[in-house]
Amino acid sequence: MKPILDETHDPAAQSWVESANVGETDFPIQNLPFGVFRTAGSGSARVGVAIGDSIGDLGALINEGLLAEDDVEHAGNACRSDSLNALMALGPAPRRALRRRLHALLRKDAPTTDRQAASRHLVRQAEAQMLLPAVVGDYTDFYASIFHATNVGKLFRPDHPLLPNYKYIPIGYHGRASSLVASETAVRRPCGQTRDGDAEPRFGPSKALDYELEVGLFVSVGNPLGEAIAISAAEEHAFGVCLVNDWSARDMQAWEYQPLGPFLAKSFATSLSPWVVTMEALAPFRTRAFARAENDPAPLPYLLDPSDQEYGGLDVRLEVFLSSARMREAGMAPACLSRSNFRDLYWTMAQMLTHHASNGCNLRPGDLLASGTVSGAAKDARGCLLELTSRGKYPISLPTGEQRKFLEDGDEVVLRGFCERDGFRRIGLGKCSGVVSPAKAAQRTV
Ligand code: CA
Numbered sequence: 001m002k003p004i005l006d007e008t009h010d011p012a013a014q015s016w017v018e019s020a021n022v023g024e025t026d027f028p029i030q031n032l033p034f035g036v037f038r039t040a041g042s043g044s045a046r047v048g049v050a051i052g053d054s055i056g057d058l059g060a061l062i063n064e065g066l067l068a069e070d071d072v073e074h075a076g077n078a079c080r081s082d083s084l085n086a087l088m089a090l091g092p093a094p095r096r097a098l099r100r101r102l103h104a105l106l107r108k109d110a111p112t113t114d115r116q117a118a119s120r121h122l123v124r125q126a127e128a129q130m131l132l133p134a135v136v137g138d139y140t141d142f143y144a145s146i147f148h149a150t151n152v153g154k155l156f157r158p159d160h161p162l163l164p165n166y167k168y169i170p171i172g173y174h175g176r177a178s179s180l181v182a183s184e185t186a187v188r189r190p191c192g193q194t195r196d197g198d199a200e201p202r203f204g205p206s207k208a209l210d211y212e213l214e215v216g217l218f219v220s221v222g223n224p225l226g227e228a229i230a231i232s233a234a235e236e237h238a239f240g241v242c243l244v245n246d247w248s249a250r251d252m253q254a255w256e257y258q259p260l261g262p263f264l265a266k267s268f269a270t271s272l273s274p275w276v277v278t279m280e281a282l283a284p285f286r287t288r289a290f291a292r293a294e295n296d297p298a299p300l301p302y303l304l305d306p307s308d309q310e311y312g313g314l315d316v317r318l319e320v321f322l323s324s325a326r327m328r329e330a331g332m333a334p335a336c337l338s339r340s341n342f343r344d345l346y347w348t349m350a351q352m353l354t355h356h357a358s359n360g361c362n363l364r365p366g367d368l369l370a371s372g373t374v375s376g377a378a379k380d381a382r383g384c385l386l387e388l389t390s391r392g393k394y395p396i397s398l399p400t401g402e403q404r405k406f407l408e409d410g411d412e413v414v415l416r417g418f419c420e421r422d423g424f425r426r427i428g429l430g431k432c433s434g435v436v437s438p439a440k441a442a443q444r445t446v
Contacts, residue, residue, distance in 0.1 A: 001235050001307055003283035004096075008032070008103040011425045015106045016115055017122065019052030026275075026418060026428025027052055032102050033240070033275035033430075034084055037128040045082035045131055050275050050430070051106055053125050060121035066105060066114060071097040084134045084218075084276060088239045089365035091221040092279065095239070099280050130274030132182050133242065134218060134366035139175040139270070140356060141214070141246060141370045146290075146346040148375040151387040167296050170303075170347040170355045175246075175370070176267035183243075183273050183432045189409060189439040190268040192252035205439035206249035208392065209407040212373040213320050213383035213415055214244040215342050215429075217349050218276055219367040229357040231305040234350035235279065237363065241316075243273035243415045243432035244370045250386055250406065272368075273415070273432035281427055285419040287313040289348050302358060303351045312348030316429065317341055318374055318417045320383065325410030326400045334414060335398055337388060340374045340381040342417075409438045 015029040027050040048055035058079035067076035075098035078086035153161030220239035253265035321334035373383040392405035417429035
């Protein structure tokens, strides 16, 4: 589907919320991502829209009569909620109408009365706690970076790193929705079963805790059980994206993954960034699908669509930062571990979504489809420590002189993402962070 550009993408547009006009903000008026927040005072979870350093309280804006137009009312009412699920269930047209209305309301040249009314319902992000944006019924994790799949495959199967199905099937597995956590939630080091070489298996805290830099796609309108989704219509089922850290215990993973894939090595926690950047906001940053090598097979017909090949890619720059407890105590800036780009994925979001539903599996509003670790061709574009350190063989050095094969207790991992393109305003995905806390003492038995 050709991305639709309208006045909400005008790079010259500015907001009366001055912090939205600052060059490096992730949330200029061209972005307008949705999230769920609460403030210390009220305690209740509410739907908001990010603008600069603030949040517009959508329920309160509706109560002011600021979202009352016929085409906006439907989406506005869906925001009287403690999650984005109802808004997600509506699909692209009402969402676009709401975005256009919010853009008009927050523009510098908005009518004075609207502006005064809206300004009473802005909350500073610094004073809000961000929650999970949706109630996620099902979470699926793909494996869509051929660079990641090849690098990881080489560690385990040097002679044939990519399995024969990789270029035909968007590989994925069913993740665990109950342990999805909001950014800034501490992540406890898991305990589990591991095996060192030929030694007896043991149970205890993981010694090879890792992060995975991923992007998650939230499902908008679902599909009925038994009905597939045509690839040409797949993006009508997409709501928007966030950052995902798929924390992974590599030692547990190596011992448990055959023959049915990851299980407890992944299900102890997965962190999400709180702001969901809509497909509409991403429109200027759509790009061609990944250029397959000449000898690669073409996608099977159900995964091949000319429009998806032309616009199915998404140019999002992604970064991983690490700061150890010592670095933070010394006031040092976090160290950048890698930079990669979402456009380098072998499969598009539409292909992953279409494949997921191709057997008649019903997707539902608020389901989360994560991309898998986003790695690029370059060594400094590897999106997890397993790849960066070659499974601990080549530790990385931090500015304190500390070395890391895998994560230590107290380490903070921060993922960031942003879109930049000539002729458009830069927008960001915000950040997804988490600090590793020690394994629970009661479980430290071997
Ligand atoms: Ca993953």
